[in-house]
Every structure is written in structure tokens, then in C-alpha cells.
Amino acid sequence: MSDQTGEQAGEQPGGGLPVTPAAEAQIVDVRTGMFGVRGPGDTSGYGGLVRTVAMPAPATRPFGGYFDEVADRLTTALAVAGRSFDGCVEAVVVDRDEMTFHVRREHVVDVCRQLRDDPDLRFEMCVSVSGVHYPHDAGRELHALYHLLSITHNRRVRLEVSCPDADPHIPSVVEIYPTADWHERETWDFFGIVFDGHPALARIQMPDDWPGHPQRKDYPLGGIPVEYKGATIPPPDVRRAYT
Amino acid sequence: MSETIAPGIGPDAGPGGGGGGPAAEGNVFTATGGDWGDIAEEAAALGQERIVVNMGPQHPSTHGVLRLILEIDGETVTEARCGIGYLHTGIEKNMEFRNWTQGVTFCTRMDYLTPLYQEAAYCLGVERLLGITDEVPERASVIRVMMMELNRVASHLVALATGGMEIGALTVMTVGFREREQVLRLFELITGLRMNHAYIRPGGLAQDLPPGALDSVRDAIPTIRRGISDIEKLANENPVVKARLVGVGYLDLTGCMALGITGPVLRSTGLPHDLRKSQPYCGYETYDFDVVTWDTCDAYGRLRIRIEEMKVSLDIVEQCLERLQAIGPGSVMIANKKIAWPAQLAIGADGMGNSLDHIREIMGTSMEALIHHFKLVTEGFAVPAGQVYQAVESPRGELGAHLVSDGGTRPYRAHFRDPSFVNLQAVAAMCEGGQVADVIVAVASLDPVMGGVDR
Numbered sequence: 001m002s003d004q005t006g007e008q009a010g011e012q013p014g015g016g017l018p019v020t021p022a023a024e025a026q027i028v029d030v031r032t033g034m035f036g037v038r039g040p041g042d043t044s045g046y047g048g049l050v051r052t053v054a055m056p057a058p059a060t061r062p063f064g065g066y067f068d069e070v071a072d073r074l075t076t077a078l079a080v081a082g083r084s085f086d087g088c089v090e091a092v093v094v095d096r097d098e099m100t101f102h103v104r105r106e107h108v109v110d111v112c113r114q115l116r117d118d119p120d121l122r123f124e125m126c127v128s129v130s131g132v133h134y135p136h137d138a139g140r141e142l143h144a145l146y147h148l149l150s151i152t153h154n155r156r157v158r159l160e161v162s163c164p165d166a167d168p169h170i171p172s173v174v175e176i177y178p179t180a181d182w183h184e185r186e187t188w189d190f191f192g193i194v195f196d197g198h199p200a201l202a203r204i205q206m207p208d209d210w211p212g213h214p215q216r217k218d219y220p221l222g223g224i225p226v227e228y229k230g231a232t233i234p235p236p237d238v239r240r241a242y243t
Numbered sequence: 244m245s246e247t248i249a250p251g252i253g254p255d256a257g258p259g260g261g262g263g264g265p266a267a268e269g270n271v272f273t274a275t276g277g278d279w280g281d282i283a284e285e286a287a288a289l290g291q292e293r294i295v296v297n298m299g300p301q302h303p304s305t306h307g308v309l310r311l312i313l314e315i316d317g318e319t320v321t322e323a324r325c326g327i328g329y330l331h332t333g334i335e336k337n338m339e340f341r342n343w344t345q346g347v348t349f350c351t352r353m354d355y356l357t358p359l360y361q362e363a364a365y366c367l368g369v370e371r372l373l374g375i376t377d378e379v380p381e382r383a384s385v386i387r388v389m390m391m392e393l394n395r396v397a398s399h400l401v402a403l404a405t406g407g408m409e410i411g412a413l414t415v416m417t418v419g420f421r422e423r424e425q426v427l428r429l430f431e432l433i434t435g436l437r438m439n440h441a442y443i444r445p446g447g448l449a450q451d452l453p454p455g456a457l458d459s460v461r462d463a464i465p466t467i468r469r470g471i472s473d474i475e476k477l478a479n480e481n482p483v484v485k486a487r488l489v490g491v492g493y494l495d496l497t498g499c500m501a502l503g504i505t506g507p508v509l510r511s512t513g514l515p516h517d518l519r520k521s522q523p524y525c526g527y528e529t530y531d532f533d534v535v536t537w538d539t540c541d542a543y544g545r546l547r548i549r550i551e552e553m554k555v556s557l558d559i560v561e562q563c564l565e566r567l568q569a570i571g572p573g574s575v576m577i578a579n580k581k582i583a584w585p586a587q588l589a590i591g592a593d594g595m596g597n598s599l600d601h602i603r604e605i606m607g608t609s610m611e612a613l614i615h616h617f618k619l620v621t622e623g624f625a626v627p628a629g630q631v632y633q634a635v636e637s638p639r640g641e642l643g644a645h646l647v648s649d650g651g652t653r654p655y656r657a658h659f660r661d662p663s664f665v666n667l668q669a670v671a672a673m674c675e676g677g678q679v680a681d682v683i684v685a686v687a688s689l690d691p692v693m694g695g696v697d698r
Contacts, residue, residue, distance in 0.1 A: 029650075098631060125503055125505075126503060127505075128645065128660035145630075145645065147643065151516050151521070207328070215336055215656075221336060221337065242651075
């Protein structure tokens with residue numbers, strides 16, 4: 001991997017790439033029917049059921065708690081650095097007492113720098129970077145999530161950065177938060193998100209020559225049927241699901 | 244990583260270790276089943292002082308299957324890198340194929356020394372996703388706190404025991420494991436298992452305390468305290484221990500912040516950061532305890548912090564006992580029947596299982612109860628779409644559970660921010676420039692558990 005990373009490090013990360021804007025509320029799945037019954041065998045009528053599953057919609061001010069202060073301060077800090085808040089942040093979601101900034105990928109390093117350096121923000125620690133794969137979120141399939149902690153102000157915020165599956169590149173924040181090194185390697189390993197500018201984006205959990213990225217939704221779990229007292233129990237990924 | 248390390252490692256670079264680079268350059272010595280003396284002679288004959296050594300993954304002092312790749316010049320470590328991934332079992336992926344309640348059974352197996360912390364972080368996260376945090380019975384929260392603090396004692400005892408063993412303090416090891424056994428006996432009494440408990444469940448606990456459990460905990464505390472004081476007497480002012488630990492594994496506050504280090508390592512720099520105080524959960528804000536800090540930034544400070552934290556934990560356990568006595572018997576599962584697991588576990592003639600009263604009810608008297616049980620156990624409950632990040636203060640630092648729900652009965656994504664995983668990144672900063680023997684001490688002071696690192 002290191003050779004490939006070396007080439008990519010030279011590119012302008014995410015610059016000039018088409019970016020799909022965040023939907024009003026991000027649709028993560030469309031489910032049809034119920035009980036797993038399809039076609040003429042469905043006498044229940046539930047087979048016609050169509051439900052869309054959406055993540056919590058973007059919030060509008062006031063956000064409540066310290067969230068307004070963080071958003072205001074970030075707006076000012078970005079303005080001083082010559083960036084506009086709306087240009088960097090697609091949407092702000094406040095849900096379950098947590099604040100999420102959906103950051104455009106080309107600006108994630110700028111936003112992180114302001115969040116870390118501004119004395120009124122001072123998110124000095126990036127506790128975790130992980131990924132989520134939303135195959136139904138067209139054009140924004142891969143999401144990287146950065147959980148930031150401010151010990152100074154005792155606050156937390158989350159940054160959510162998305163990139164299309166066809167162009168899985170997000171700039172690395174290792175220069176801002178060195179701790180993101182292994183987290184980004186793990187996210188690359190499991191989701192195939194390429195963090196441009198990472199010093200050594202090698203696999204970390206899977207063997208170096210492993211094909212594929214196991215935490216993607218299209219990657220099978222695997223498993224074999226287990227026989228127990230004459231009955232056969234199928235592997236977990238082919239058992240009936242009720243979602 | 245691979246650019247600096249690959250030359251000289253040898254052909255069998257394992258998973259994630261930054262192998263896969265160019266073919267090995269220079270002389271490669273393979274020490275499988277051989278004698279280090281022969282290798283040293285060979286190297287001496289070639290007149291080379293700089294060698295790259297694989298320490299681990301099968302090395303007793305690397306706390307499981309941690310592979311340390313050391314570039315050594317004489318006795319000095321010039322570069323130290325970690326190779327991890329040897330214990331990766333895909334727990335997070337597996338959790339996506341089981342319902343929310345079954346997830347507990349998986350995450351408890353991550354960091355096998357702190358099973359109750361993974362369970363707590365996960366269940367608190369699920370409860371926040373469901374919006375039922377306030378509905379969890381107080382009795383359940385107090386028992387959670389008690390179990391977590393007992394778990395902290397057990398985990399720190401293993402940290403001190405293995406750390407002591409690695410520097411030759413074998414009595415510290417025997418005392419540490421002896422006292423840990425007392426905690427494990429309590430766990431077995433209360434949860435039925437010594438580890439991998441799956442005891443904390445979304446909405447409450449798998450079962451209430453068995454009769455006599457409070458007395459057993461109360462009786463065990465003085466003996467555990469005596470064991471801790473034994474370790475103190477053996478280690479605290481021992482000149483050999485101090486010679487090995489003082490000033491070793493140095494990492495100051497700046498380093499901790501940059502590398503995201505939490506837990507005793509961060510507190511050894513003097514910063515009293517403890518999530519139990521700063522972002523309390525399970526009602527920690529109502530307990531009376533202090534955050535232990537030290538100001539030496541080294542392995543010795545972390546040793547002292549761990550010893551003091553065990554005492555603080557036992558104080559909290561005593562407060563829990565008082566509260567449980569005062570609260571009296573009651574439910575340990577949320578009242579909402581759409582979420583609460585229908586049955587509590589009980590000990591029967593053939594071991595642990597659903598309580599006989601419950602079986603009698605669903606099989607004999609109430610068909611609705613049977614349907615309800617069947618639906619909840621096979622399907623599970625649906626969790627509204629959204630995501631949370633719930634962090635708890637595990638013995639090793641911030642243990643975070645990032646849970647994403649798509650509105651279904653299974654986690655859409657469950658990610659654990661394991662403190663060992665993050666803290667291991669400090670190995671290079673702590674070890675480079677020191678001696679090989681100091682690597683052992685520095686890694687022991689980080690106290691990594693590979694089950695949690697690799698998940």
C-alpha cells in the first residue's frame with residue numbers, strides 16, 4: 001500500500017471533485033414488504049409495504065446547549081481563516097444530545113485545524129475515526145466519522161465526511177491529530193476510504209494481501225451451516241432478518 | 244511504516260505489520276527454536292551492531308499477540324513499531340448480523356479483562372438511541388457501577404501482576420492473580436461466568452443479584468485491600484522496581500494529547516481527566532471519589548496510579564453496597580415490555596437458563612406472553628434511526644461505542660474506540676532512544692490488551 005499512498009500524497013486532496021450535497025434527511029434504506037414473504041404466497045397484504053428509512057434531518061437554530069456557541073465560534077474562526085461556514089459545512093445535525101457537522105471532504109483539514117486551535121473551541125483530542133457504509137446513499141456511500149473531544153471545555157462534537165464509492169478519497173487529518181494515524185488505517189482497511197496525505201496508509205487489522213474491505217455492506221460475513229441434534233442452523237448472514 | 248521497517252524483517256511479515264515491502268535486504272537471521280547466543284555470535288562475526296528484531300507476536304511479555312518491530316543499535320532501540328491484527332476476529336462485523344441484545348454477547352469479548360465496560364458502553368449507547376436512559380431502574384445502575392468498579396480492580400491487578408512478572412517481581416504476580424481470583428469469584432456468583440458475562444443488557448441487567456451476593460462482596464473487600472497493600476509494600480519503594488520504572492516510558496501531556504492517550508497514562512502527566520467526573524454516566528456524579536493523578540509522566544507514576552485507583556474503586560463499591568442495601572429488592576430491568584428482555588435468568592437443576600416461573604407462565608397460562616416472548620427473542624426490538632457515541636472510563640482510558648441504527652432490530656454499524664488500540668500508538672514515542680529492557684516496562688505501563696486492540 002505504501003507505494004500507492006506515496007503517489008496519492010502528491011495530489012491536491014479532494015480538490016475540484018464533484019460533491020453531492022447532503023439530502024434534507026439522508027435516506028439510508030428503502031424497505032419493502034414484511035416477514036420475508038414475496039409474490040403470490042403473500043396472503044397478508046404486507047408485501048406491498050414500502051418504507052423509507054431516513055437518518056435524523058439537519059437541525060435549524062437554535063441547536064440548544066453549547067452547540068450554538070460551537071457553531072458560532074467555528075463560523076468566526078473559519079471566516080478569519082478565509083473560509084465560509086456554509087462552504088465548509090453542508091449540514092448540522094443535532095440528535096440525541098450530540099452535534100454532527102457534515103463537512104465537505106475538501107475542507108475537513110481546515111475545519112479540524114480551527115476546531116483544535118481556536119481557544120474557544122479547543123477540541124484538542126480526536127478520540128476516534130471510523131467509517132460507515134451506506135450503499136443506498138447514492139453518491140455519498142462511504143462516510144468517515146471523527147469524534148472530537150475538548151477536555152478544556154468538556155464538549156464533544158462529531159464530524160461526518162462522505163465520499164462516493166467511485167472516488168473514495170478523503171484528506172487525512174493526521175497532520176492535525178497524529179492519533180488519527182491508526183484510526184485512518186483501520187478505516188482504510190475496513191471500508192476502503194483512501195485518506196490522502198496519510199504518512200503510511202497500510203492495512204492494520206487484516207493481512208497485507210487481503211482482498212476487499214470487510215466492513216462494507218456488500219462484503220459477506222461468511223460462515224457455514226452448523227448441525228446440532230439433527231437440525232441445521234444456517235450461518236448468521238443468511239438467517240431471516242426482521243428489519 | 245513499511246519503508247523504514249521492511250528491510251531485514253524476513254520473509255514472513257504477518258498481518259498489518261507493515262510488511263509487503265521490498266524483499267529483505269542484508270542478512271536475515273531466523274530464530275525459530277534456535278538459541279539467541281548463536282544468532283548473537285553470527286551477528287558479531289559479521290560486525291553488525293544495528294539489527295531489526297521482531298519481538299512477538301508470540302512473546303510472553305507483549306501482552307498477547309502484539310508484534311513489536313525494534314531496530315536495535317547495540318542495546319539501544321532506535322526505532323520501535325507495532326504490528327497488530329493477529330487477534331482480529333471481526334466482532335464489529337458480526338454484531339451487524341445479530342439483534343441489539345445479542346450484541347452484548349459479542350462486545351463483552353473484545354477486551355477480555357474489562358468485559359463489563361464494553362457491555363456498559365454498548366448498553367448505554369443503545370439506551371440513548373432508544374431514548375430510555377432515564378427509565379433504567381436505579382438498582383440496575385448501582386449494580387452496573389459496582390460491577391464496573393470491581394472489574395477495574397481485577398483489570399488493574401492483572402496489569403500490575405503481568406507488569407511485575409515481566410520485570411522479575413514474581414511475588415507481585417502471584418499476589419495480583421490471587422486477589423483477582425476473589426473478584427472473579429464474585430463475578431461468577433453474580434453473573435454466572437468469570438468473564439464474557441453478557442450481564443449488562445439494554446434496559447437493565449440479565450439477572451438480579453443472587454441471595455447473599457452483597458455479603459460476599461462485603462466480605463471480599465478487606466481481603467482485596469490486604470492484597471493491594473501487599474503489592475504496595477512489595478513495589479512502591481522497592482529499589483529494584485524504582486530503578487526499572489522511574490523515568491521509563493516517558494510521555495508528557497503534549498504527547499498524550501497529540502496521540503489521543505487517555506486513562507492512567509494521561510493521568511500520570513498530572514491532568515485529572517476522568518470521564519466518570521467530566522461526563523458522568525450511570526449516576527457517577529452522585530458517588531464520592533477522587534481522580535488519582537501523578538506528575539512524573541513515567542511508568543512508575545502509572546504503577547502508583549493503578550494502585551491508588553483500585554483503592555478508590557473499592558471505596559465506590561462500598562458506597563454501592565450501602566445504596567443497594569438502602570434501595571432494597573426491586574426490578575433490574577426497564578418496565579417497558581416492548582424493550583425489556585421477557586425473562587430473567589435463573590439457576591436451575593441443569594444450569595443457568597430462563598427462570599422456571601417464566602417458562603411456566605408462557606407455556607402454561609398465557610399464550611399472549613408466549614407470543615410476546617417469541618417476538619422479542621427472535622426479532623428483537625427496533626431502534627429508531629440515528630447514531631450515538633457513548634464513552635465510559637475503562638481501566639485503560641476512554642472506551643467509546645459508536646452505534647448507528649437504521650431503524651432496524653440489528654445494529655447497522657457498531658464501532659468500539661478501544662483505549663488499548665489508541666494507547667499502543669505511543670510505543671514509538673515511549674521506547675525510541677531507550678534500552679530494549681525498557682520497552683518491556685513501557686509497554687507494560689500502557690497495559691494493552693490485544694483482544695480489545697484487534698477486536
